[in-house]
Amino acid sequence: MGAQQITLNLPDALYEQLKAAAERSRRSLDDVLMEAVAALAPVLGTASTGLRSSLAQMAYLNDAALFQAARTTMAPEQRARLEALHDQQQRSGLDRAEQAEEQALLGLYHETLLVRAQAAVLLKQRGYDVSDPDQFAPLA
Structure with missing residues:
Protein backbone atom coordinates (compact mmCIF):
# COMPACT_ATOMS: atom_id res chain seq x y z
CA MET A 1 0.00 0.00 0.00
CA LEU A 61 -7.11 8.08 25.95
CA ASN A 62 -5.28 5.38 27.84
CA ASP A 63 -6.25 1.75 27.38
CA ALA A 64 -8.41 1.59 30.52
CA ALA A 65 -10.47 4.57 29.38
CA LEU A 66 -10.87 3.01 25.92
CA PHE A 67 -12.08 -0.26 27.45
CA GLN A 68 -14.63 1.73 29.43
CA ALA A 69 -15.73 3.59 26.27
CA ALA A 70 -16.04 0.27 24.46
CA ARG A 71 -18.54 -0.83 27.10
CA THR A 72 -20.63 2.34 26.94
CA THR A 73 -24.36 1.79 26.58
CA MET A 74 -27.50 3.87 26.73
CA ALA A 75 -29.20 4.00 30.11
CA PRO A 76 -31.70 1.17 30.60
CA GLU A 77 -34.55 3.71 30.84
CA GLN A 78 -33.54 5.23 27.50
CA ARG A 79 -33.36 1.82 25.81
CA ALA A 80 -36.75 0.86 27.22
CA ARG A 81 -38.29 4.16 26.08
CA LEU A 82 -36.87 3.78 22.57
CA GLU A 83 -38.24 0.24 22.39
CA ALA A 84 -41.64 1.44 23.60
CA LEU A 85 -41.67 4.20 20.98
CA HIS A 86 -40.78 1.69 18.25
CA ASP A 87 -43.58 -0.60 19.40
CA GLN A 88 -46.05 2.28 19.47
CA GLN A 89 -44.91 3.38 16.00
CA GLN A 90 -45.75 -0.09 14.68
CA ARG A 91 -49.12 -0.22 16.43
CA SER A 92 -50.60 3.24 16.07
CA GLY A 93 -47.98 5.77 15.04
CA LEU A 94 -46.34 8.60 16.94
CA ASP A 95 -47.35 12.21 17.43
CA ARG A 96 -44.83 14.98 16.73
CA ALA A 97 -43.45 15.12 20.25
CA GLU A 98 -42.98 11.36 20.31
CA GLN A 99 -41.33 11.43 16.88
CA ALA A 100 -38.91 14.07 18.12
CA GLU A 101 -38.18 12.02 21.23
CA GLU A 102 -37.62 8.91 19.11
CA GLN A 103 -35.22 10.80 16.83
CA ALA A 104 -33.28 12.14 19.80
CA LEU A 105 -32.99 8.66 21.31
CA LEU A 106 -31.97 7.20 17.94
CA GLY A 107 -29.29 9.88 17.66
CA LEU A 108 -28.00 8.95 21.12
CA TYR A 109 -28.04 5.27 20.14
CA HIS A 110 -26.02 5.96 16.98
CA GLU A 111 -23.52 8.12 18.87
CA THR A 112 -23.12 5.37 21.46
CA LEU A 113 -22.41 2.86 18.69
CA LEU A 114 -19.83 5.19 17.14
CA VAL A 115 -18.05 5.66 20.47
CA ARG A 116 -17.97 1.90 21.08
CA ALA A 117 -16.72 1.22 17.56
CA GLN A 118 -14.08 3.92 17.77
CA ALA A 119 -12.82 2.54 21.07
CA ALA A 120 -12.65 -0.97 19.59
CA VAL A 121 -10.71 0.27 16.56
CA LEU A 122 -8.20 2.09 18.74
CA LEU A 123 -7.78 -0.91 21.04
CA LYS A 124 -7.25 -3.18 18.04
CA GLN A 125 -4.64 -0.76 16.70
CA ARG A 126 -2.92 -1.02 20.08
CA GLY A 127 -2.75 -4.80 19.76
CA TYR A 128 -5.74 -5.93 21.82
CA ASP A 129 -7.98 -8.77 20.70
CA VAL A 130 -11.38 -7.14 20.35
CA SER A 131 -13.13 -10.14 18.82
CA ASP A 132 -14.34 -11.49 22.18
CA PRO A 133 -17.85 -10.13 22.74
CA ASP A 134 -17.59 -10.74 26.50
CA GLN A 135 -14.75 -8.25 26.60
CA PHE A 136 -17.17 -5.50 25.56
CA ALA A 137 -20.17 -6.54 27.62
CA PRO A 138 -21.80 -3.69 29.54
CA LEU A 139 -20.54 -3.29 33.08
CA ALA A 140 -23.07 -4.38 35.69
Whole structure:
Protein backbone atom coordinates (compact mmCIF):
# COMPACT_ATOMS: atom_id res chain seq x y z
CA MET A 1 0.00 0.00 0.00
CA GLY A 2 1.38 3.41 -0.94
CA ALA A 3 1.57 6.47 1.22
CA GLN A 4 0.92 10.11 0.45
CA GLN A 5 3.03 12.83 1.97
CA ILE A 6 1.27 15.98 3.15
CA THR A 7 2.26 19.19 4.85
CA LEU A 8 0.09 20.07 7.80
CA ASN A 9 0.19 23.49 9.48
CA LEU A 10 -0.88 23.13 13.11
CA PRO A 11 -1.44 25.82 15.70
CA ASP A 12 1.40 25.83 18.23
CA ALA A 13 -0.83 24.69 21.09
CA LEU A 14 -2.13 21.71 19.13
CA TYR A 15 1.37 20.78 17.99
CA GLU A 16 2.61 20.82 21.59
CA GLN A 17 -0.35 18.71 22.70
CA LEU A 18 0.34 16.11 19.99
CA LYS A 19 4.07 16.13 20.68
CA ALA A 20 3.45 15.56 24.40
CA ALA A 21 1.03 12.71 23.62
CA ALA A 22 3.66 11.10 21.38
CA GLU A 23 6.31 11.41 24.09
CA ARG A 24 4.01 9.97 26.76
CA SER A 25 3.18 6.97 24.57
CA ARG A 26 6.80 6.61 23.40
CA ARG A 27 5.74 6.83 19.76
CA SER A 28 6.71 9.14 16.95
CA LEU A 29 4.67 12.23 16.21
CA ASP A 30 3.97 10.80 12.74
CA ASP A 31 2.51 7.64 14.31
CA VAL A 32 0.27 9.64 16.65
CA LEU A 33 -0.95 11.84 13.79
CA MET A 34 -1.60 8.85 11.51
CA GLU A 35 -3.52 7.09 14.29
CA ALA A 36 -5.65 10.18 14.93
CA VAL A 37 -6.42 10.64 11.22
CA ALA A 38 -7.14 6.92 10.76
CA ALA A 39 -9.46 6.97 13.75
CA LEU A 40 -11.41 9.96 12.46
CA ALA A 41 -11.63 9.07 8.77
CA PRO A 42 -14.45 6.48 8.98
CA VAL A 43 -16.83 8.86 10.75
CA LEU A 44 -16.25 12.09 8.84
CA GLY A 45 -19.51 11.82 6.96
CA THR A 46 -21.65 10.29 9.69
CA ALA A 47 -21.13 12.32 12.85
CA SER A 48 -21.69 15.88 13.99
CA THR A 49 -18.70 18.20 14.27
CA GLY A 50 -18.65 17.91 18.07
CA LEU A 51 -18.86 14.14 17.97
CA ARG A 52 -16.14 13.94 15.29
CA SER A 53 -13.89 16.02 17.52
CA SER A 54 -14.65 13.82 20.52
CA LEU A 55 -13.98 10.67 18.53
CA ALA A 56 -10.66 12.06 17.32
CA GLN A 57 -9.69 12.94 20.90
CA MET A 58 -10.24 9.32 21.91
CA ALA A 59 -6.88 8.49 20.34
CA TYR A 60 -5.27 10.18 23.36
CA LEU A 61 -7.11 8.08 25.95
CA ASN A 62 -5.28 5.38 27.84
CA ASP A 63 -6.25 1.75 27.38
CA ALA A 64 -8.41 1.59 30.52
CA ALA A 65 -10.47 4.57 29.38
CA LEU A 66 -10.87 3.01 25.92
CA PHE A 67 -12.08 -0.26 27.45
CA GLN A 68 -14.63 1.73 29.43
CA ALA A 69 -15.73 3.59 26.27
CA ALA A 70 -16.04 0.27 24.46
CA ARG A 71 -18.54 -0.83 27.10
CA THR A 72 -20.63 2.34 26.94
CA THR A 73 -24.36 1.79 26.58
CA MET A 74 -27.50 3.87 26.73
CA ALA A 75 -29.20 4.00 30.11
CA PRO A 76 -31.70 1.17 30.60
CA GLU A 77 -34.55 3.71 30.84
CA GLN A 78 -33.54 5.23 27.50
CA ARG A 79 -33.36 1.82 25.81
CA ALA A 80 -36.75 0.86 27.22
CA ARG A 81 -38.29 4.16 26.08
CA LEU A 82 -36.87 3.78 22.57
CA GLU A 83 -38.24 0.24 22.39
CA ALA A 84 -41.64 1.44 23.60
CA LEU A 85 -41.67 4.20 20.98
CA HIS A 86 -40.78 1.69 18.25
CA ASP A 87 -43.58 -0.60 19.40
CA GLN A 88 -46.05 2.28 19.47
CA GLN A 89 -44.91 3.38 16.00
CA GLN A 90 -45.75 -0.09 14.68
CA ARG A 91 -49.12 -0.22 16.43
CA SER A 92 -50.60 3.24 16.07
CA GLY A 93 -47.98 5.77 15.04
CA LEU A 94 -46.34 8.60 16.94
CA ASP A 95 -47.35 12.21 17.43
CA ARG A 96 -44.83 14.98 16.73
CA ALA A 97 -43.45 15.12 20.25
CA GLU A 98 -42.98 11.36 20.31
CA GLN A 99 -41.33 11.43 16.88
CA ALA A 100 -38.91 14.07 18.12
CA GLU A 101 -38.18 12.02 21.23
CA GLU A 102 -37.62 8.91 19.11
CA GLN A 103 -35.22 10.80 16.83
CA ALA A 104 -33.28 12.14 19.80
CA LEU A 105 -32.99 8.66 21.31
CA LEU A 106 -31.97 7.20 17.94
CA GLY A 107 -29.29 9.88 17.66
CA LEU A 108 -28.00 8.95 21.12
CA TYR A 109 -28.04 5.27 20.14
CA HIS A 110 -26.02 5.96 16.98
CA GLU A 111 -23.52 8.12 18.87
CA THR A 112 -23.12 5.37 21.46
CA LEU A 113 -22.41 2.86 18.69
CA LEU A 114 -19.83 5.19 17.14
CA VAL A 115 -18.05 5.66 20.47
CA ARG A 116 -17.97 1.90 21.08
CA ALA A 117 -16.72 1.22 17.56
CA GLN A 118 -14.08 3.92 17.77
CA ALA A 119 -12.82 2.54 21.07
CA ALA A 120 -12.65 -0.97 19.59
CA VAL A 121 -10.71 0.27 16.56
CA LEU A 122 -8.20 2.09 18.74
CA LEU A 123 -7.78 -0.91 21.04
CA LYS A 124 -7.25 -3.18 18.04
CA GLN A 125 -4.64 -0.76 16.70
CA ARG A 126 -2.92 -1.02 20.08
CA GLY A 127 -2.75 -4.80 19.76
CA TYR A 128 -5.74 -5.93 21.82
CA ASP A 129 -7.98 -8.77 20.70
CA VAL A 130 -11.38 -7.14 20.35
CA SER A 131 -13.13 -10.14 18.82
CA ASP A 132 -14.34 -11.49 22.18
CA PRO A 133 -17.85 -10.13 22.74
CA ASP A 134 -17.59 -10.74 26.50
CA GLN A 135 -14.75 -8.25 26.60
CA PHE A 136 -17.17 -5.50 25.56
CA ALA A 137 -20.17 -6.54 27.62
CA PRO A 138 -21.80 -3.69 29.54
CA LEU A 139 -20.54 -3.29 33.08
CA ALA A 140 -23.07 -4.38 35.69
